[in-house]
Structure formats: C-alpha cells, structure tokens
Amino acid sequence: MTLRGLHVAILQGAALLVPPANRAEWLAEWRAELWYVNRRATAFCLGSFCDAFWLHRNSPAPITRRKFSLDSPVRCVMFLALLTSLSWLLAFGWPSHDVSPPSPARGAQDLAKVSAAGQPNELAPSVLVEPDQPQANRTPRRSSVIACNQPAQQRAGTSPQASENLPLACLAICILTLGILSSVRPLSLGEYPANRYAPAAPFRLLRWVFLTIKISLLLSAAICGSLVLGTIIQPIAPMAMFLGLYFGFRWALMDQRQRCPVCLRLLSNPTRIGDSSQSFLGWYGTELVCSQGHGLLYIPGTSTSWCRTQRWQYLDPTWSNLLP
Amino acid sequence: MPGVALETKLSHTAAIILQALQAGYVYGFSVMEATGLPSGTVYPALRRLERDGLIRSQWESQSVADAGQRPARKYYRITRSGQATLAASQKRYLLLTRLFPVPTQENA
Numbered sequence: 001m002t003l004r005g006l007h008v009a010i011l012q013g014a015a016l017l018v019p020p021a022n023r024a025e026w027l028a029e030w031r032a033e034l035w036y037v038n039r040r041a042t043a044f045c046l047g048s049f050c051d052a053f054w055l056h057r058n059s060p061a062p063i064t065r066r067k068f069s070l071d072s073p074v075r076c077v078m079f080l081a082l083l084t085s086l087s088w089l090l091a092f093g094w095p096s097h098d099v100s101p102p103s104p105a106r107g108a109q110d111l112a113k114v115s116a117a118g119q120p121n122e123l124a125p126s127v128l129v130e131p132d133q134p135q136a137n138r139t140p141r142r143s144s145v146i147a148c149n150q151p152a153q154q155r156a157g158t159s160p161q162a163s164e165n166l167p168l169a170c171l172a173i174c175i176l177t178l179g180i181l182s183s184v185r186p187l188s189l190g191e192y193p194a195n196r197y198a199p200a201a202p203f204r205l206l207r208w209v210f211l212t213i214k215i216s217l218l219l220s221a222a223i224c225g226s227l228v229l230g231t232i233i234q235p236i237a238p239m240a241m242f243l244g245l246y247f248g249f250r251w252a253l254m255d256q257r258q259r260c261p262v263c264l265r266l267l268s269n270p271t272r273i274g275d276s277s278q279s280f281l282g283w284y285g286t287e288l289v290c291s292q293g294h295g296l297l298y299i300p301g302t303s304t305s306w307c308r309t310q311r312w313q314y315l316d317p318t319w320s321n322l323l324p
Numbered sequence: 325m326p327g328v329a330l331e332t333k334l335s336h337t338a339a340i341i342l343q344a345l346q347a348g349y350v351y352g353f354s355v356m357e358a359t360g361l362p363s364g365t366v367y368p369a370l371r372r373l374e375r376d377g378l379i380r381s382q383w384e385s386q387s388v389a390d391a392g393q394r395p396a397r398k399y400y401r402i403t404r405s406g407q408a409t410l411a412a413s414q415k416r417y418l419l420l421t422r423l424f425p426v427p428t429q430e431n432a
Contacts, residue, residue, distance in 0.1 A: 032395035033353045033363075044356075047363030054368035058375070 003041070007034055010045040017052035019059040026055065073210055073264035076255070080217035087224035170223050173238060177245040187253060190297075190310035192261055197295075197314040199262055207261045211252065218248035258297070260290035261312060267297055276301055283307065293320030337361065339413040339420055341369050342402065345379060346410055347424040350399045358424055370400060378406030 011034065015027045030048050037044045070076040181187070189211075198204065222244030230237025258267050267288035274284025285300040285307075299310040334342065340359050349358045356366045373379045379400045389396035402410065414420050 028395075029352070029398045030367075032397050033351070035395050036353045044353075044363045047365075047367065050364030051367035051371065054371055058371070 007041050007045045010042070011048050014045075014048040014052040017049070017056045019055060022055060022059060026052070069266075070255070071266045073259070077210075077213055077217070080214060080221070084217045084221040084224070087221045087228065091224040091227045169238070170241070173241050174219070174245060177242055177249060181246060181249055185250065185253075186309070188309050189253065189257055190312060192312045195314050197316045204261065207256070207259070207264060210259075210264050211256050214252045214255070215249065218252055219245065222248045257310060258288065260292065260294050262294040262314075263290065263292050265291060267291075274301070293317070293322065333416075334409060334413045336417060337365060338369050338373060339410070339417055340423065341366060342373065342378065342406060342410045342413065343420050344424055345400055345402050346407070349424070350401060351397045352400075355400075373406065374400070378403060378409055 008031065011027060011030050014030075015023050018026045030045075030051075034041065034045065070079060178187075192204070194204070223241060225244055226237050226241035229240045255266075259265065260267055268291050269289050271287045272285075273287050274282050276284055283298075283300070285298060288297045288299070290296075293315060295312055295314045297310060297312050298307075300307045303309065341355055341361070344355045344358045347358070349355045352363070352367055352370060355361075355370070356363055359366065361369075370379065370381075374381055379402050381398050381400050383398050384396045386396050
C-alpha cells in the first residue's frame with residue numbers, strides 16, 4: 001500500500017464514525033483537503049478522527065421509524081411471551097435438550113448398554129441388570145443387557161432428587177439475585193402521587209399487573225434458558241440463571257420506571273432541565289412526557305432530600321390535544 | 325437571531341479560526357496553516373461554528389475545480405452573526421486583529 005493509499009484508508013476508517021447521511025460529503029471534503037497537504041499528511045489524516053467523533057456525537061439521530069420497539073405494553077408482553085415460549089421449548093420440548101429425560105430406572109445416566117459378547121449391540125432388545133440384584137435375577141436371557149457401572153449407593157439421589165430440588169434451587173437463586181440487585185440498585189419505582197386527574201384506583205393497579213406479568217415471563221425465560229445452557233455446559237447453569245435473573249429483573253424495573261402509569265406506553269421526548277453546576281436553588285434532571293398526554297415524569301439528576309427519586313405528575317386531559 | 329449571536333462567547337481557539345476566516349483564509353487547510361492548529365482542532369471547530377450559524381459553507385463549483393485540475397474545495401464564509409460575534413471577541417481578545425496577514429492568492 002502506498003502512503004497515499006494509507007491516508008485514504010485512514011480517512012475511510014474515520015468516515016465510519018460519521019453518520020451515514022453526512023458520510024459522503026464529509027469524506028469528499030477531507031479527500032479534497034488532503035490533496036493540498038504536502039507535509040505531515042498522516043497527522044493531518046489522523047485529525048479526521050476528531051472531526052468524525054464530533055459529528056458522531058453532535059449529529060441529530062436520523063428520524064426513522066424503529067422497526068422493532070417495545071413501546072406498546074401489548075407488544076412488550078408478546079415479545080416476552082415469545083421469548084419464554086422459545087426457551088421453554090428448547091428446555092423441555094426439544095428431544096436432544098431434554099433436561100428431565102424419562103428414565104426407565106433409577107440413575108439412568110449411569111447405565112451402559114453391553115451385549116453378551118461385551119460389545120454394544122443397539123439392535124438387540126435389552127434388559128436392565130443392577131449389581132445389587134440377586135444373582136438369580138442377573139442372568140440375561142436375551143442377547144444384550146444394560147449393566148450398571150456404579151453401585152446403587154452412589155446412584156441414589158441423582159436425577160430424581162435433582163429434579164425435586166430444582167424449584168428450591170431456582171427459588172434460592174431468585175432470592176439471592178433480588179438481594180444482590182437491591183444492594184446495587186434501588187428497587188423503588190418512583191413516586192406516583194395521585195391528584196384529581198389520576199385514574200381510579202383499580203386502573204392504577206394495572207401497572208403492577210403489567211410488572212408482575214413481565215417479571216413472571218422473564219423469570220421463566222431465564223430459568224429455562226439456563227437449563228438449556230446447563231445441558232451444554234452443566235457447571236455454568238447456576239451462574240447463567242443468576243445472570244439471566246439479575247439482568248431480567250434489572251431490565252423489568254428500568255422498563256417499568258419509564259412507562260406511563262395510565263397507558264403503560266414508554267415515555268418519550270427526554271429533555272434535560274437545569275444544570276448540575278447550578279443545583280443549589282434549582283432542580284436539574286430529565287423530564288419525559290407521555291405521548292398520549294397522560295403526564296410528565298421528572299427524574300432528578302442527583303438524589304436530594306426533597307427529590308429522592310423520580311416523580312410522576314398526572315396532567316389534565318387537555319394536554320392530550322397538545323401532543324401528536 | 326442576531327441578538328443571540330451577540331451574546332455568544334467564543335473560546336480563544338474558535339475566535340482565532342473566525343478571525344482567520346475573516347482575514348480571507350476560507351477553507352479548512354488554509355485555516356490550519358494560518359493558525360498553526362492541527363486538523364483535529366480546526367475541522368470540528370468549523371463544524372461547531374457552522375452549527376451555531378456563525379459561518380456558512382459552500383462547495384466550489386465543479387467546473388472551476390476541473391479548470392484548475394484539482395478536487396473541488398469546500399469554502400467557509402463568515403455570516404452576519406459571525407461578524408458580530410467576532411467583533412465582540414476582538415474586544416475580548418485584543419491581539420486578535422493582529423494575528424493574520426492578508427492571505428496570498430494560493431491560500432485564499
């Protein structure tokens with residue numbers, strides 16, 4: 001590669017940071033400028049990264065409709081239900097990933113199938129023989145046997161007991177996850193003081209129903225997903241379950257905090273208000289609005305004695321006419 | 325709005341670049357050479373100034389560039405708001421007006 005080619009490659013690499021809408025013009029300008037540079041051209045080209053970063057940070061996001069969004073509560077629940085169904089299917093419906101295989105005998109995973117000649121014989125019918133059975137019963141009368149390669153004492157309490165302990169283990173990991181999550185992040189969903197524009201109490205309970213459904217679905221998805229992973233690499237199953245639950249709970253809470261308590265849609269138009277350097281007498285933080293005009297959410301930049309957590313304000317119905 | 329531009333306070337670097345544009349260094353590389361600032365400073369500053377409405381950019385016509393057998397350049401020129409802001413900056417940075425000589429034809 002020539003030096004000129006290297007310089008053009010640097011510019012093209014930096015151009016990847018530029019928003020696509022501005023990229024062609026940006027690259028044309030830098031290539032035109034490079035044409036005039038006759039010394040320290042490499043340093044000149046490396047400066048293009050600063051310019052590209054600036055454009056990357058300061059260009060407005062393209063106004064495109066997101067193909068996939070969880071704005072609507074119905075869509076959110078449907079997506080989680082799909083995720084849960086998929087993980088459930090992989091965990092319990094997929095034959096090769098069956099996490100609780102039906103066993104004809106205790107400790108089926110410790111049984112090996114051998115033929116009368118000592119070689120595996122898949123075609124012949126089989127009979128189960130265990131080492132602690134009486135000698136008279138051990139005599140195989142068919143062409144192959146399935147012999148146990150571990151004593152019964154060691155086999156006792158493997159698969160069936162593990163299956164019985166699974167709910168307890170899941171519960172323990174759930175409690176552990178919630179404990180760790182509560183110590184790392186506040187679990188509070190914020191303040192939603194009712195005023196005269198707030199809906200009736202039964203409707204206000206709707207967001208709790210929504211949160212419960214979300215958490216239940218995420219819980220199932222995380223447990224089934226970790227069981228699927230456990231069939232591939234068994235030791236990572238508990239850690240996978242913990243991580244799945246941790247990030248699942250965390251996402252559910254974060255998502256819930258940014259939803260309108262009336263229509264349960266995600267809030268939009270985040271606006272920064274105030275300045276952290278002038279917070280002595282003024283509030284600063286982020287304000288979000290419900291696209292249906294149901295209310296405003298104030299999220300403080302820092303927790304203060306008078307504004308510890310986010311606060312929702314119900315708006316009167318006339319606001320809905322002001323919003324598209 | 326001119327009123328807003330008058331209140332805009334430029335950093336020293338931005339004021340130097342605006343002064344260079346006022347002095348006739350009208351494209352990025354010539355501003356670099358005149359000010360001695362690196363490309364990583366000059367071009368983002370030009371974008372900021374353009375975003376704030378203090379300068380305006382325009383591509384040279386392709387026929388002029390073809391006649392000179394060179395790629396078309398992007399020229400920057402100072403707007404009315406930019407001139408007002410520069411005047412305010414010149415009061416703030418007193419040596420600003422003495423910085424740049426009149427550019428030669430090849431730099432302009």
